[in-house]
Amino acid sequence: MKFSTKSWSKIAHMGITIAVAIAASSAAIAGSTEKQNLPEVKYESGVLPKVWFSGGPGCATFTDDFQVNKYNDNFYILRQSGCTHTEKPFLYILFGKNKAILFDTGAGNNTDPTTGRVPNVVAAVDKVINEWLAKNNRSSIPLVVTHLHSHWDHTWGDFQFEKRPNTTFVKSGDVGTLQSFFGIKNWPQDTATFDLGGRILDIIPIPGHDATSIAVYDRATAVLLSGDTVYPGRIYINEPDPDLFQASIQRLVDFTSTRLVVHVLGTHIEQRAPYLDYAIGEHYTPEEIPLELGRAELLELLEASKLRTEVGGKKQVTQKAYRDFTICDVYPKCTPVNSAPRK
Numbered sequence: 001m002k003f004s005t006k007s008w009s010k011i012a013h014m015g016i017t018i019a020v021a022i023a024a025s026s027a028a029i030a031g032s033t034e035k036q037n038l039p040e041v042k043y044e045s046g047v048l049p050k051v052w053f054s055g056g057p058g059c060a061t062f063t064d065d066f067q068v069n070k071y072n073d074n075f076y077i078l079r080q081s082g083c084t085h086t087e088k089p090f091l092y093i094l095f096g097k098n099k100a101i102l103f104d105t106g107a108g109n110n111t112d113p114t115t116g117r118v119p120n121v122v123a124a125v126d127k128v129i130n131e132w133l134a135k136n137n138r139s140s141i142p143l144v145v146t147h148l149h150s151h152w153d154h155t156w157g158d159f160q161f162e163k164r165p166n167t168t169f170v171k172s173g174d175v176g177t178l179q180s181f182f183g184i185k186n187w188p189q190d191t192a193t194f195d196l197g198g199r200i201l202d203i204i205p206i207p208g209h210d211a212t213s214i215a216v217y218d219r220a221t222a223v224l225l226s227g228d229t230v231y232p233g234r235i236y237i238n239e240p241d242p243d244l245f246q247a248s249i250q251r252l253v254d255f256t257s258t259r260l261v262v263h264v265l266g267t268h269i270e271q272r273a274p275y276l277d278y279a280i281g282e283h284y285t286p287e288e289i290p291l292e293l294g295r296a297e298l299l300e301l302l303e304a305s306k307l308r309t310e311v312g313g314k315k316q317v318t319q320k321a322y323r324d325f326t327i328c329d330v331y332p333k334c335t336p337v338n339s340a341p342r343k
Ligand SMILES: [Zn+2]
Pocket: 149, 151, 209, 210, 228
């Protein structure tokens, strides 16, 4: 498919309208100069780092618990340092006019051979919120603390928010709690919306990796937060029925078929190159591939989710490596691709 340069009327920065050529018109293919009516879409763009800090190599000198990436003025990403935990998860903070929301609270500490440091999640989140308040000339904003799923490496820091003032805490690990908080009538078929004040999030149930997995589509930035369900690494299907996961990915594919998807952002990076994983448990991983995926990987994951191997008369997911992820059965049944521990 070929576009003429005239197809692109504007290049985007924050909040700027972008004319997007969704498909080449026959006029463009024929090389005609006839003016095209391109559909216009708007989204707030942001910035992702080329390389995330994993921590180290020397943890005594790598003292930040989190790398803070301001994606844009109202969207922050926190990456937990490998100097506190080898899982190195990503946390997300989004701001609307009326409230802020935090997805996930980190993995605690397991690792560090030199510091033994315990991450201060609430301090890192407060620093971001205080920066936002100062910039917006505000003295406070209510915070919602919730999760993209309920595994320990994303909920460890929950206790640090229990006594935080002006905070609504949504307990993890319970579908009923998620349904009532977000107003999801039929789980997992229905989606719900959550309004931060001038900023609508779509909440999409996607059980499979975990019973309480959700994806979150941010209409302002067209970013899809996918938790541990889609990320550059080993995707484990922990729920016993693999068809549940397949149905969830199908719903993500369907949901995004009529929407712009700027990035699919998950909560780990475990690969260092296409078809090349880091070994499990490494705290220093300086050659990671980017965090961001796109809708193409959703389509690929849908294909992957349909693969089955029969074991003991029971059908389970077939492990298979793709360029940007590996689909796996129940944790920890997965062999990292081509990895060897760092010497
Ligand atoms: Zn998980």
